[in-house]
Structure formats: structure tokens, C-alpha cells
Amino acid sequence: QKEVEQNSGPLSVPEGAIASLNCTYSDRGSQSFFWYRQYSGKSPELIMSIYSNGDKEDGRFTAQLNKASQYVSLLIRDSQPSDSATYLCAVVRTGGTSYGKLTFGQGTILTVHP
Amino acid sequence: TAGITQAPTSQILAAGRSMTLRCTQDMRHNAMYWYRQDLGLGLRLIHYSNTAGTTGKGEVPDGYSVSRANTDDFPLTLASAVPSQTSVYFCASSEDFSSYGYTFGSGTRLTVV
Numbered sequence: 607q608k609e610v611e612q613n614s615g616p617l618s619v620p621e622g623a624i625a626s627l628n629c630t631y632s633d634r635g636s637q638s639f640f641w642y643r644q645y646s647g648k649s650p651e652l653i654m655s656i657y658s659n660g661d662k663e664d665g666r667f668t669a670q671l672n673k674a675s676q677y678v679s680l681l682i683r684d685s686q687p688s689d690s691a692t693y694l695c696a697v698v699r700t701g702g703t704s705y706g707k708l709t710f711g712q713g714t715i716l717t718v719h720p
Numbered sequence: 721t722a723g724i725t726q727a728p729t730s731q732i733l734a735a736g737r738s739m740t741l742r743c744t745q746d747m748r749h750n751a752m753y754w755y756r757q758d759l760g761l762g763l764r765l766i767h768y769s770n771t772a773g774t775t776g777k778g779e780v781p782d783g784y785s786v787s788r789a790n791t792d793d794f795p796l797t798l799a800s801a802v803p804s805q806t807s808v809y810f811c812a813s814s815e816d817f818s819s820y821g822y823t824f825g826s827g828t829r830l831t832v833v
Contacts, residue, residue, distance in 0.1 A: 614760065640820055649810060649824035650763070694762065698820060704765050704778050707753065708820055712762035 609633060610697050612711035619718055625682040627714050629695030632676070638698040639671055640708065641680045645691045654680060685718040692716070722746050724825035726811050732831045733801050741796040741828050743811035749823070750816045752794040753778075754786060756807040757827075763810065769794055770817040801832045 612629050619625045627641075638657055642650040656662045656669040656678065668681040678697075682689055695711040727742045745752065750771045755763040755778075765778030769788040783805060785797045794813075798805055808829050812822040 610762075638820060649826055650822075651824070652821045655820065696820075703776075703781075704768075706817060707765055707768055707778065708822065709765070709779075710755075710763040712760055 608711070609699070609709050610695055610711035612693075612695050612714045614712055614714060616715040616717055619685050619716070621685060621687060621718055621720050623685050623718075625685045625689065625716055625718070627680040627682075627693050627695075627716065629678040629680075629711055630676055631678070631695075631697045633697065633700055633709075634676065635700035636697045637700070639669070639678045640696040641667075641669060641678075642694040642696060642710075643691045644694060644713065650694055682716075685716075687718050687720055690717050724811055724813060724823055726809075726825035726828050728828060729826070730829040730831075732833060733798075735802055735832055736800055739798050739801060739830070741798075741809055741811075741830070743794045743796065743825060744792050745794075745811075745813045745823075746792065747813060747823065748791060749813035750791070751814045751819070752788065753812045753814075753822065754784070754794070754796045755810045755812065756780065757810060758807050766796065766809075801830075803832045806830060806832045 641654040644650040654669040656671045662669045666683045670679045692713040694713045696708040724745045753768045754766040767786040769775045772791045811825040
């Protein structure tokens with residue numbers, strides 16, 4: 607089982623719709639969770655962080671965390687073509703060789719079509 | 721513009737040759753990281769440094785070495801390149817080892833033939 611798993615997609619949504627991106631993780635001790643966005647040919651950039659169960663909203667983005675289910679999601683409301691990118695879920699490891707460092711999922715490719 | 725500079729942008733390298741990927745940051749961040757990104761595998765941590773003078777192994781360290789002689793520079797060396805090291809390499813930094821808003825460099829695309 608991968609430590610952080612995402613649907614690789616691609617996920618295609620029409621402009622104005624809600625895009626839902628999902629992520630599961632295997633380290634039950636993880637406490638910190640992040641979403642990074644990566645445009646094609648560019649480097650990743652942090653867009654959201656979440657530490658507590660529930661929802662966290664920032665503009666059109668909402669991160670959701672359920673530690674009992676080991677599940678993190680990112681909702682993008684009113685999706686725009688400029689949101690087309692790869693979205694990377696990242697989790698802070700609590701053990702192993704990469705203790706305390708970010709472990710990334712494989713990313714979900716999102717395409718928003720006009 | 722403050723940030724991370726990586727060099728070269730891309731490189732084709734013959735198998736068995738050595739190469740050093742350069743990474744320099746001007747943000748005075750204490751922690752630095754090297755990740756490789758491969759299709760379907762995402763970003764995987766190669767090595768990290770929590771502060772100048774210290775380094776640690778990540779998830780996929782074999783075939784790579786790093787040094788951290790000062791705060792700004794964190795070079796990654798491939799001693800004897802193999803085709804499986806073909807990848808995009810990203811250097812990143814954060815204020816300290818417990819900060820997770822990593823700033824990434826623009827990446828180095830390496831092809832080993």
C-alpha cells in the first residue's frame with residue numbers, strides 16, 4: 607500500500623463546477639496535511655494546509671480532513687480553466703527514514719474545460 | 721527575486737558518468753530537500769538537511785550524495801549515473817525542519833542514456 611494515495615485521473619470538470627480531489631494515507635499517526643498545486647512544467651506550490659478534523663476554507667478552496675478514515679480531500683468551487691493543474695496531496699511522516707518530512711502522493715491531474 | 725535557483729535546467733548524461741546538480745537559496749532557510757519526480761510515482765524524497773552541516777537520508781537515497789557546507793547551498797551528486805536515475809529533480813527549502821510550506825526550485829530534468 608502506498609503511503610499517500612491519490613486517484614491519478616485525469617479528472618475533467620466543466621468551468622463553474624465543483625472539482626473534488628481525494629487522498630488517503632496509511633500513517634495513522636500523521637497530524638499535518640497539505641495540498642500543493644503544480645502547473646505543467648512548473649514546480650509545486652503550497653495552496654492549503656489542514657491539521658484538524660473537519661473543513662478549512664480559503665477562497666474557492668476547501669480542504670477536508672477525516673483522521674479516523676485517514677482521508678483528505680480538496681474541493682475547488684467555481685472551477686476555472688486556470689485551475690487546470692496537477693494537485694499533490696502531502697502528509698508529514700511520523701516514522702521511518704523520512705520522519706518529519708513531507709511524503710507526497712502521485713498527484714491528480716485536473717482539467718477544467720470551458 | 722528571492723527563491724531557489726537550480727542548475728542546470730536540463731542535462732543529458734552518459735551512464736557511468738558523475739554529475740552534480742546545484743541548488744542555491746537566498747531566503748536563509750535552515751532546511752533543504754532534494755526530491756525526484758517520476759510519472760505515476762509523484763515526488764520522492766532523496767536526501768534532506770535540517771540545518772547547515774547536517775544531512776539525512778530520505779526515501780530513495782541510493783546512488784546519490786549531498787553536502788551542506790553552508791546555509792545557502794545544497795548540491796546533489798550522482799557518483800555513477802544509471803538510466804533509472806532519469807527524472808526531474810526538485811530542490812526545496814523551508815524555514816526550519818518543522819515548517820511545511822516548502823519553496824521549490826524550478827527543477828532539473830536529467831536524462832541518463
